[in-house]
Amino acid sequence: MKTIPLILMGCGGVGRQLLQHIASCRSLHFKQGLHLRVVGVCDSRSLVVAADFLNKELDDSFLSELCRVKLGGSSLAKLADLGECQVFVHPESQGKLLEIASHLGKSTGLVFVDCSASSDTIVVLKQVVDLGSCIVLANKKPLTSTMEDFEKLFTHPRRIRHESTVGAGLPVIASLNRIISSGDPVHRIVGSLSGTLGFVMSELEDGKPLSQVVRAAKSLGYTEPDPRDDLGGMDVARKALILARILGQQINLNDLKIESLYPEEMGSSVMTVDDFLGRGLLLLDKDVQKRVEKASSNGNVLRYVCVIEGSRCEVGIQELPKNSALGRLRGSDNVLEIYTRCYSEQPLVIQGAGAGNDTTAAGVLADIIDIQDLFP
Amino acid sequence: MKTIPLILMGCGGVGRQLLQHIASCRSLHFKQGLHLRVVGVCDSRSLVVAADFLNKELDDSFLSELCRVKLGGSSLAKLADLGECQVFVHPESQGKLLEIASHLGKSTGLVFVDCSASSDTIVVLKQVVDLGSCIVLANKKPLTSTMEDFEKLFTHPRRIRHESTVGAGLPVIASLNRIISSGDPVHRIVGSLSGTLGFVMSELEDGKPLSQVVRAAKSLGYTEPDPRDDLGGMDVARKALILARILGQQINLNDLKIESLYPEEMGSSVMTVDDFLGRGLLLLDKDVQKRVEKASSNGNVLRYVCVIEGSRCEVGIQELPKNSALGRLRGSDNVLEIYTRCYSEQPLVIQGAGAGNDTTAAGVLADIIDIQDLFP
Numbered sequence: 001m002k003t004i005p006l007i008l009m010g011c012g013g014v015g016r017q018l019l020q021h022i023a024s025c026r027s028l029h030f031k032q033g034l035h036l037r038v039v040g041v042c043d044s045r046s047l048v049v050a051a052d053f054l055n056k057e058l059d060d061s062f063l064s065e066l067c068r069v070k071l072g073g074s075s076l077a078k079l080a081d082l083g084e085c086q087v088f089v090h091p092e093s094q095g096k097l098l099e100i101a102s103h104l105g106k107s108t109g110l111v112f113v114d115c116s117a118s119s120d121t122i123v124v125l126k127q128v129v130d131l132g133s134c135i136v137l138a139n140k141k142p143l144t145s146t147m148e149d150f151e152k153l154f155t156h157p158r159r160i161r162h163e164s165t166v167g168a169g170l171p172v173i174a175s176l177n178r179i180i181s182s183g184d185p186v187h188r189i190v191g192s193l194s195g196t197l198g199f200v201m202s203e204l205e206d207g208k209p210l211s212q213v214v215r216a217a218k219s220l221g222y223t224e225p226d227p228r229d230d231l232g233g234m235d236v237a238r239k240a241l242i243l244a245r246i247l248g249q250q251i252n253l254n255d256l257k258i259e260s261l262y263p264e265e266m267g268s269s270v271m272t273v274d275d276f277l278g279r280g281l282l283l284l285d286k287d288v289q290k291r292v293e294k295a296s297s298n299g300n301v302l303r304y305v306c307v308i309e310g311s312r313c314e315v316g317i318q319e320l321p322k323n324s325a326l327g328r329l330r331g332s333d334n335v336l337e338i339y340t341r342c343y344s345e346q347p348l349v350i351q352g353a354g355a356g357n358d359t360t361a362a363g364v365l366a367d368i369i370d371i372q373d374l375f376p
Numbered sequence: 377m378k379t380i381p382l383i384l385m386g387c388g389g390v391g392r393q394l395l396q397h398i399a400s401c402r403s404l405h406f407k408q409g410l411h412l413r414v415v416g417v418c419d420s421r422s423l424v425v426a427a428d429f430l431n432k433e434l435d436d437s438f439l440s441e442l443c444r445v446k447l448g449g450s451s452l453a454k455l456a457d458l459g460e461c462q463v464f465v466h467p468e469s470q471g472k473l474l475e476i477a478s479h480l481g482k483s484t485g486l487v488f489v490d491c492s493a494s495s496d497t498i499v500v501l502k503q504v505v506d507l508g509s510c511i512v513l514a515n516k517k518p519l520t521s522t523m524e525d526f527e528k529l530f531t532h533p534r535r536i537r538h539e540s541t542v543g544a545g546l547p548v549i550a551s552l553n554r555i556i557s558s559g560d561p562v563h564r565i566v567g568s569l570s571g572t573l574g575f576v577m578s579e580l581e582d583g584k585p586l587s588q589v590v591r592a593a594k595s596l597g598y599t600e601p602d603p604r605d606d607l608g609g610m611d612v613a614r615k616a617l618i619l620a621r622i623l624g625q626q627i628n629l630n631d632l633k634i635e636s637l638y639p640e641e642m643g644s645s646v647m648t649v650d651d652f653l654g655r656g657l658l659l660l661d662k663d664v665q666k667r668v669e670k671a672s673s674n675g676n677v678l679r680y681v682c683v684i685e686g687s688r689c690e691v692g693i694q695e696l697p698k699n700s701a702l703g704r705l706r707g708s709d710n711v712l713e714i715y716t717r718c719y720s721e722q723p724l725v726i727q728g729a730g731a732g733n734d735t736t737a738a739g740v741l742a743d744i745i746d747i748q749d750l751f752p
Contacts, residue, residue, distance in 0.1 A: 025559035032533070032557075157408070158749060169558070169718060171551040171726075178539075178547055178742035181408075183401035184735075325727065328704055333722050342545060342735040346709050348728035350547075351701065352719050359560075359718040366554035373534060373749035 001033055004368060004375050005057075005104050007040040007097065009124075010116025011076075014138050014164075015041075016067040017361035018115055023060040025365065034372060039100060039110070041066060044118060046076040047093035049086050053100055058085060097124050098131070105132030109375040111368060114139040115361070126152045129159075134374060136367045138164035138360055143245070144238045144253055150245055159374060161367035166239045167193060167334045167354040169363030174370075175350060176246060179340055186247055188339040189308040190318070190347075193239045195332035195355045196222045196230040197261075197304040201317075202330045205301055210261075210288040211281035218277070222332055226273045231261040233304070237315045240306035244313040251313060259316025261304070295319045301327050325349040377409055380744060380751050381433075381480055383416040383473065385500075386492025387452075390514050390540075391417075392443040393737035394491055399436040401741065410748060415476060415486070417442060420494060422452040423469035425462050429476055434461060473500050474507070481508030485751040487744060490515040491737070502528045505535075510750060512743045514540035514736055519621070520614045520629055526621055535750060537743035542615045543569060543710045543730040545739030550746075551726060552622060555716055562623055564685040564715040566694070566723075569615045571708035571731045572598045572606040573637075573680035577693075578706045581677055586637075586664040587657035594653070598708055602649045607637040609680070613691045616682035620689040627689060635692025637680070671695045677703050701725040 008015055022036050029036060037057040040049040048066065050056040058066070062082060069078050080087040088096045097112075104110040111134040114121050119141045126149065129135065135153060137143065143150055143165060153160055163173045179186060192198045199222055203213040214231070217223050223230050237258045244251060264270075266280040295302050300319040303326050307314055320327045325347070329335050334354025337347035353359055384391055398412050405412060413433040416425040424442065426432040434442070438458060445454050456463045464472045473488075480486040487510040490497050495517045502525065505511065511529060513519065519526055519541060529536055539549045555562060568574045575598055579589040590607070593599050599606050613634045620627060640646075642656040671678050676695040679702050683690055696703045701723070705711050710730025713723035729735055 021559055028559055163554075169554075169560075170724065171547055171554055174550055174554060175547040178545075178550060178746070179738070181745040182545070182738040182742040183397055183404055184545075184738045323706075330699075331722065342732070342738050343728050346707065346729060348546065348726075350724075350726055352724035353722060356718070362555070362558040362560045362718050366558040369557040370554070371749075373747075 001035055002372060002375055003035045003037050003108065004111060004372060005037045005039045005108055006111040006113050006368065007042070007100065008038065009042055009112060009114045009121050010118070010139065011041055011043050011066065011070045012115070012117070013357040014360045014364070015115035016070060017357040018113070018364050019063045019067055021361050021365050023063065026060070029369070034369070036368065038063060039104070040097070041076070042093055042097070043070070043076060044116070044120060045090050047088045047096055048076050048079050049088070049096060049100065051084050051086050054103060056084065094124055098127055101128040101131040101133050109134065111136055111371070113364060113368065114142065115364060117141065119145065122149055129153060129155050134159040134371050135161075136364055136371070137162040138364050140165045140238045140242065143242045147245075147250055147252060159371070161370060162242070163367050164360045164363035165242055167191075167336065167350070168356060169359035169366070170334060170336075170350055170352050170354055172336055172350055173246070175348070176243070176338070179338065179342075179348075180246070184340045184342045186338060186340050187309065187344070189243055189247075189306070189336065190320070190326060191240075191243075191306050191334070191336040192303055192326055192329055193306060193334050193336070193354060194230060194236050194304065195334065195353070196227070197233075197236065198329055198334065199332045201301075201303050204288065204292050205296075207289075207292075209285040211277075211285050214281055215277060226268060228262060228266075228268055228273075228276060233258045233260055233315050236304070236306055240308060240313055240315050243306065244308045247308060249308075249311060249313060255313070257314035257316065259314075261317075291317070303327070303329070325351065377411055378748060378751055379411045379413050379484065380487060380748060381413045381415045381484055382487040382489050382744065383418070383476065384414065385418055385488060385490045385497050386494070386515065387417055387419050387442065387446045388491070388493070389733040390736045390740070391491035392446060393733040394489070394740050395439045395443060397737050397741050399439065402436070405745070410745070412744065414439060415480070416473070417452070418469055418473070419446070419452060420492070420496060421466050421469075423464045423472055424452050424455050425464070425472060425476065427460050427462050430479060432460065470500055474503055477504040477507040477509050485510065487512055487747070489740060489744065490518065491740060493517065495521065498525055505529060505531050510535040510747050511537075512740055512747070513538040514740050516541045516614045516618065519618045523621075523626055523628060535747070537746060538618070539743050540736045540739035541618055543567075543712065543726070544732060545735035545742070546710060546712075546726055546728050546730055548712055548726055549622070551724070552619070552714065555714065555718075555724075556622070560716045560718045562714060562716050563720070564683070565619055565623075565712065566681050566683050566696070566702060567615075567619075567710070567712040568679055568681050568702055568705055569710050569712070569730060570606060570612050570680065571710065571729070572603070573609075573612065574705055574710065575708045577677075577679050580664065580668050581672075583665075583668075585661040587653075587661050590657055591653060602644060604638060604642075604644055604649075604652060609634045609636055609691050612680070612682055616684060616689055616691050619682070620684045623684060625684075625687060625689055631689070633690035633692065635690075637693075667693070679703070679705065701727065
């Protein structure tokens with residue numbers, strides 16, 4: 001039996017879903033000779049660790065109680081009463097994480113699984129790399145910080161996986177890594193990597209005004225509470241940056257050309273959400289409609305995409321052929337077109353749901369299983 | 377530096393392309409701390425091995441000469457004059473392969489890379505599994521033989537890779553394995569896995585008769601020399617069987633329902649190729665046209681696909697919605713739709729060129745790089 005010890009960072013929706021997936025896959029993984037041993041779980045404030053972390057783990061019933069506590073909005077500290085575990089609060093929690101890594105990293109092996117959405121994990125992640133730990137990320141922040149941080153995390157490229165940082169569980173990173181390792185040069189990547197913006201852009205085609213489409217997207221639950229968090233393009237930019245860096249571009253987030261669907265004067269420091277939805281958006285309708293019509297007269301449609309090509313990496317609205325994979329996109333699926341020597345005229349296309357806790361956590365779990373050969 | 381010793385079986389188009397890819401990726405792989413050491417190459421008759429195979433390899437200039445010899449239609453035996461290599465002919469070659477595997481399999485590790493299209497490799501492959509060797513396949517035959525053979529080859533599931541057995545280099549198997557290992561249950565796979573049949577079925581939509589479309593496909597070089605080798609569906613059936621077995625179906629090739637696009641009385645033992653193309657196909661036009669029209673009246677199109685669902689695995693013509701990924705397919709791309717818990721309403725779609733020596737060999741090379749963690 002091969003054992004993979006792991007520490008989960010972040011127990012929001014994705015982290016809790018991951019714990020559920022791990023529990024429900026126990027017998028499947030057991031058949032494959034694998035045991036996933038959850039040694040500790042932390043959020044931004046606290047860390048819960050199995051008291052005897054060298055030999056024991058937080059078992060599934062404990063983890064299920066942990067999820068209940070977090071879902072109820074309580075602190076992980078509440079779990080201290082359950083026994084057989086220790087709770088550390090920030091900043092002691094950081095020291096404990098390093099202690100665990102130095103004990104387990106180079107002996108049994110250890111995976112730090114970052115399912116948070118925070119930049120606060122970067123410091124610890126960089127340190128545990130040197131202690132022999134593996135890293136699995138759903139969190140985009142560590143890979144979209146400085147190039148120095150990025151390169152530090154990739155010190156041992158086989159010990160880091162991050163499928164769920166782009167397109168959730170869609171096999172984007174795995175496929176791209178296969179292409180790169182086979183020496184097939186990537187000429188161009190074009191991708192619709194936001195379910196929200198994919199939906200919005202495809203709905204515009206039918207002649208609906210932007211204001212109406214954004215309101216519909218919000219009421220369908222496709223957007224963030226403030227839809228400007230989607231419309232600004234920053235989330236897509238982070239994904240684009242990760243793809244560009246994998247392809248070897250040495251760039252930072254502020255090197256990217258990012259087109260926002262709303263102007264600065266409608267930003268959240270100027271306008272409330274309600275004002276933006278009620279009044280601001282209406283002012284954008286006419287311009288957007290003109291662009292849609294112009295594209296249509298060229299036989300094209302508009303898509304909000306990332307384009308990565310040579311030393312170029314940008315994010316914004318592009319006119320694309322109606323009959324391409326991206327042009328045919330309807331609804332909230334993500335679509336990625338990869339052009340390489342092998343896929344030169346027709347691209348390699350990967351399409352499917354690119355968001356959701358279930359698929360994101362599934363991508364993380366597949367990453368953990370994928371690094372099993374690094375464990376003794 | 378990590379070294380991966382390998383033996384190439386089959387030096388037809390795919391095998392020769394693989395040797396070229398390996399040579400042109402030398403510096404890329406060197407940067408990653410990897411060295412691919414080609415210890416031997418065999419075809420159906422002969423085996424060429426580095427004379428001192430424990431320490432030496434067949435270098436790139438030797439392998440380039442080997443490709444030239446094979447392309448010219450000569451025997452590998454011709455290479456004996458070049459020195460530093462030994463040539464063995466069948467059946468001595470088999471014994472030599474086992475000798476190499478028993479020396480290298482459990483010490484340095486060894487990969488048998490089967491790029492042939494023959495069933496003759498199965499006996500050796502099953503034996504080297506027990507000697508600790510890894511296996512990478514582009515050849516479908518070893519995985520579509522008996523269940524006993526299949527299970528033997530999967531004795532150590534981490535030591536076998538076979539991406540290029542389905543959809544050439546398209547990341548089909550890698551993606552499916554990720555889905556399975558994350559516990560996301562696969563409900564249904566529908567795929568157009570023949571470039572020829574994908575082209576034929578999409579051309580029929582425009583009202584063109586089957587006879588004309590098949591002749592066009594042949595003149596475009598999309599078909600085998602005898603197009604019945606494509607139209608019979610056996611190649612698609614082998615791919616379907618591999619997918620079904622990965623999903624846990626314990627079935628054999630003759631358990632599959634396979635629809636042939638031509639009747640038995642037009643088989644190759646009854647009719648010449650020219651007769652079939654000139655006369656036979658014309659007799660099929662009317663029936664096919666009727667089916668196309670019926671589908672169209674339902675808002676659907678016809679596609680030649682594999683369907684794998686529950687304990688069902690079949691291959692043939694299906695009516696599919698015009699606006700699905702499969703329905704929108706034009707040309708010779710492969711398309712796979714995977715329905716799972718995570719991808720339940722909209723499937724995960726993988727699309728792209730599913731044939732060609734370049735992409736097939738690229739898939740094989742990515743597989744080899746993917747198992748590097750198993751090597752010391």
